[in-house]
Amino acid sequence: MPTRDLVSWTAMISGYAQNGHPAEALSLFHQMQVAGIMPDRVTVVSALSACANLGVLSQGKRIHAYIMRCGFELGVFVGTSLIGMYAKCGSLEVARQLFDKMPERNIVSWNAMIAGYAGSEHPKEALQIFYQMQLAGLKPNSITMLGMLEVCSRLQTPKLGKSIHRYIIREGYESDIAMGTVLIDTYAKCGFLDIARQVFDKMYKRNVVSWSAMIAGYVQNGRANEALVLFDQMQLNGVKPNSVTMLSVLSACTQLGALHKGKCMHDQINRNGFESDVSVQNCLIDMYAKCGSIEAAKHIFDKMTERNVVSWSVMIMGYGMHGLCDDSLALFSQMLKAGMKPNHVTFLGVLSACSHSGLVDTGWQYFYRMSQDYCITPRLEHYACMVDLLGRAGHLYEAYEFINKMPVEPDAGIWGALLGACRIHCNVELGEHVAQCLFDLNSENSGYYVLLSNIYAAANRWDGVAKVRSMIKDRGLKKTPGWSVIEICSRVHVFLVDD
Secondary structure (H helix, E strand, O other): OOOOOOOHHHHHHHHHHOOHHHHHHHHHHHHHOOOOOOHHHHHHHHHHHHHHHHOHHHHHHHHHHHHHHOOOOOOOOHHHHHHHHHOOOHHHHHHHHHHHHHOOOOOHHHHHHHHHHHHHHHHHHHHHHHHHHHHHHOOOOOOHHHHHHHHHHHHHHHHHEEEEEEEEHHHOOOOOOOHHHHHHHHHHHHHHHHHHHHHHOOOOOOOHHHHHHHHHHHOOOOOOHHHHHHHHHHOOOOOOOOHHHHHHHHHHHHHHHHHHHHHHHHHHHHOOOOOOOOHHHHHHHHHHHHHOOOHHHHHHHHHHOOHHHHHHHHHHHHHHHOHHHHHHHHHHHHHHHHOOOOOOHHHHHHHHHHHHOOHHHHHHHHHHHHHHOOOOOOOOOHHHHHHHHHHHOOOHHHHHHHHHOOOOOOOOOHHHHHHHHHHHOOOOOHHHHHHHHHHHOOOOOOOHHHHHHHHHHHOOHHHHHHHHHHHHHHOOOOOOOOOEEEEEEEEEEEEEEOO
């Protein structure tokens, strides 16, 4: 164009922003200013949308400053765009200040604030905004419901989720694919997998995201075999999986220990062009390591052109679970030399490796280095690893003292690790005390009773065995049945005891 006016520039910037090219939109916004064309309200709103999608808070702040210098009124149009930008960029305090100062708000303003809180560390605040919105006389729309379903998912509040679901049905939003998909995700994360499947089955149309949400729901709830069955149905329906689908399917293979099925999925990943996706590569490493093929895991790791902290951590963890402690610690040193900063998962892998190899002194060194050198506060999982390390090595009372000195309350996982060690080393006295601590925390888990019974049996304390069996009967507990998995012709079959 020989001449470009404000409308021309704005049309191109808006086009880029609305069609998934936010970086190009901001580049053109900068060129426009260099060319001496002053943006108007429509232009800055498009630029703010691009900032929000890229998560570039600094650029968004500069546009906000420009708005203030130009004296644009913070009406509904510009004000809502600013709220959305700050909320998506993680600056919720500023977003809330702008929201509270707005003289007039529309449904988009309220939705922007709800969505911001829903995706933050303060999802309960979204509930307050939602209630205030209704008190202000505004009727929620489908976007509001999507935000509120995310809140239910984050807060694990199925009662509220069901209430919102009823509203969605009343308003006729249920036929919307995005709405159905979020409902599936919400019910699955709240543990109501059968309801999630009902929503899925009733959907008139499904896309790859809908299928992926249902498959992920099965995996998250430990029903990996059903996830694989649904994946096969998805392909029979002609729906092509994306990288997110493959992450869930690989996790299902990992849960089942289905190496052959995992290899088939690896071939499909290569055919679909997902092999360069770092998240997919990380999941492949984890799958191969946990399914017993550490060589295949190492092959993928070595071929990676780009690695993040997860890549290093899953490989370190893989070496550890295979008893290759030297390789695990050597890779940790290599990670540091590569300039990669370890996180809490990395140290979990290192401590686990020390535990499997009985390296007590080395484990203590890394446990202290975690907080002293890298400012990582130990979590319950790290304490459980240390208890397991000490317990496996026979340092039972040292492990017990370690638990008593912990700055946080021990959970069942920590006491369970010590009870397992008491069984290995036939320590009845300490085992009885630890078992009681476990019963106080979780009296419904029959596995702890069985473990204590085994400790008594190993010490020929049959009176103790009878006592534990009586406790199980009196409390109406049932032992979790054992199960096995076999692969036949790329199909995974699960068998329970007595099948």
